Amino acid sequence: MKGKAVFQDFEVRTHPGDGVPRLAALRDVMAQAALDGFLVPRADRFQGEYVAPCDDRLSWLTGFTGSAGFAAVLEERAGVFVDGRYRVQVKTQVDLAAYTPVDWPETKLADWLRAALPEGGRVGFDAWLHTVEEVAALRTALEGSEVALEQSANLVDRIWTDRPGPPTGPVEIFPDAIAGRSAAQKRTVCAEALRKARHGAAVLTLPDGINWLLNIRGRDIPRNPVVQATAILYDDGVVLLFLDEARVGPEIKAHLGPEVQVEDPASFSAALAGLTGRVRVDRASAPQAVLDILEAAGTEIVFDRDPTVMPKARKTGAEIAATRAAHLRDGAAMVRFLAWLDAEAPKGGLTEIDVVTRLEGFRRDTNQLRDISFETICGAGPNGAIVHYRVSEETNRPVRPGELLLVDSGGQYGDGTTDVTRTIAVGDVSQDAREAFTQVLQGMIAIHRARFPKGVAGAHLDALARAPLWAAGRDFDHGTGHGVGVYLSVHEGPQRLSRVSTVALEPGMILSNEPGYYREGAFGIRIENLIVVREAEALPGGDAHRAQLDFETLTFVPIDRRLVLSALLAPWERDWLNAYHAQVLERIGPLVEGADLAWLTAACAPI
Structure with missing residues (x-):
């Protein structure tokens, strides 16, 4: 390759x-x-x-x-x-x-x-x-x-005199078999929610919600397979889709059906002004200009959540199954990459660009990669402390022995979106770095092991990931986790693991679990898996009336055991790590061979 x-x-x-x-x-x-x-x-x-x-x-x-x-x-x-x-x-x-x-x-x-x-x-x-x-x-x-x-x-x-033109790419169909519901079924569900609330129509401005609703995708935004459009959804399921008709070929028109009417984007303001009855507007996502137009027309405005947001967040069984398959494929590519990195990095000849290029190559080798899900974050040594670092020809740094390398990356596959971070030891690293890594790992394990009653939000769980760092006088300045779409945006709301998230977690919601620690000028540490909320099995002696949830793991990629100070782990933390690595070997082992399989077997050995 x-x-x-x-x-x-x-x-x-x-x-x-x-x-x-x-x-x-x-x-x-x-x-x-x-x-x-x-x-x-x-x-x-x-x-x-x-x-x-x-x-x-x-x-x-x-x-x-x-x-x-x-x-x-x-x-x-x-x-x-x-x-x-x-x-x-x-x-x-x-x-x-x-x-x-x-x-x-x-x-x-x-x-x-x-x-x-x-x-x-x-x-x-x-x-x-x-x-x-x-x-x-x-x-x-x-x-x-x-x-x-x-x-x-x-x-x-x-x-801005040399401003680029707007996106003009074609619209693509997202298969019903992966979505788990047809666009017609989704429109029916969302329209029913409008009727129940006695709202005659809803203004939709979030592209990922519109793409989800209509089972379409596109390439308007780098790394995010969306078509940029606005829409109006009526309580009878009819949708006005404001999108250049030249981008909508016959196959897409047939897919959308007669109840989805494609309109000139320039007519969006006039359509808003012509709305009658009670119109739903999401204060958190609708532009102020939308409100101004509706108010000027004397429209009765009701502030409520975009009706696509919660159904989109609760993935169907088909979406989860497809996402599992995407993560196994991606996990195998990551194992091949990590095996290569372990062999080459200690020699001292690699740069950050070399690492990013080779990782993308392993994903492309699957022949199913449609894009990366964001620009790979590959920070060697002090560059790892830049949370969303993007390597350029100007900043490209050697990967030096004795330092940490943080690699946060993901793939956009037709059946799922992946996002995984691993921090790797290049040769021997400091005891302090290993201690911080172990604390980050403990926080990650705490989220993976969490059981919680229905109604619990991300804000309630966020502290679990920080507690080991807090105990050492440390913290990190980002959320513990974000929502993730299915061949859609790698950052998706409203679900989050964050101090500010009050949205209750529900079965089917996909989240990242990614605590970290960053020391400016020295190193960065982050470990990230994707997880999905599910119904938890009842426990003997538990309250029968108190339903609980927990997380299923989606990401199966080894965690660098060389950075773990096992003496700091509690028995249940050690057990979790060993069990996780056993699962990684069981699921990814059949997908790799030769030297890669040998590396994986060693990387997944119990501690």
Whole structure:
């Protein structure tokens, strides 16, 4: 297996110096619009986590390429607001003389604006790029100040002269056999939910929800097989799909059926204005512009969750079965990769790009890889401490003996989406690193072993993953886990393992389990498996009326036993690790052979 990576490139996409003239140009158009500030979010008008290149305004303006964050540009200062995942990364990507990183959400935008504009000012925003919830919360937080939020045309678009065009790729059918339900059945279920709530229609703006609803996929967003579209779902199951008809061939039209009407995207606003009766709007995902149009038309608006969100999160038996198959295939590719890495890395000749390229190659060898599920995070030594690090030709670092290597990667297969992280010892590493690794492993095991009553949310379980680190005075600045789709977005809501997640976990929800520990300038550690919520078996002596849930493991890839300080493990933790490795050998062993099988057998030996 030779050749270069097909899906991932290593180009330097942004340069800190580019941000200075672009910031100056933005300030010029702000002055022309008589605005004292302008907000630049990562979001697009669809309000998904992932954006097409034509909508990546935050990256173009500032140089920051993270998947979350926003900028607030004023006449004299420009803040780039990032959470704990990106605080190391942002300092390397923006010109710190022009942009000031701001720790968010610890520092609230309203508080920052109040302090930066003590005499008040007019701050503009594009109503298509901010949700109803975001705008309402910011307006409330600014009450009593002289800072006024004002809707504006998008000023970044006025200065972005070489902006890429919108996606134009074809629409693809997602098989009913994998989905477990036809699009017609899904429309019926969601329409019934509208009728039950006495809602005549729902506005849908999240592409992954629309793709799920209609059993379609596409390639509009790198690494995420979605078609970008908006839609209106009526309580009789009819859907208006706002998508360029040139992208919808005869086969797709036949698949969608007569109850799904394809409309020109330019007519979306007019269709909203024409809605009658009670119309459902999701405050958390609908752009403010949608609300403005409906209010101007006098529509009766009801705020409620997008009707596709929860059915999409609760995977069908067919989806789970397909995902299991994808994970076994991916697990075999990972084993081949880890065996190769163990043989080559200690020689000292590899770089991060070599590792990423070879890993993608092993996945491509399956002949079923359609894309990677995100750009592989491969951080050697101190680069591992950059939580969402992307290696480029500029940052490419040797993989040196005596250091940790963090590899977080995944594949998009037609039957499932994978996401797995392993931290690997390259030669002998420090005792301190092994101790931190063991604590991260203990947190991961705690989530895997968890049993909990129905109604428990991710916020209730998140502390289980952190407790071993907390006991050592350590922590990590990201959630313990995110939801995952089925040949869909690798980050999917609403389910999460996070301090802020109040969504009750339900059978069929797929989550990641990925605690970590990061020491800036030294190393990063993360271990990640995917899990799915299921009904737990009743326990003797348990409350018969108190149904419980637990997790089924989906990922089967060895964990580096050389990094485990077995003396720190409790007996049940050691038992879990040994049992997990026995399962890995049992399930993946038949899928590899020769030297790879020999490596796997040794890697799965009990401790």
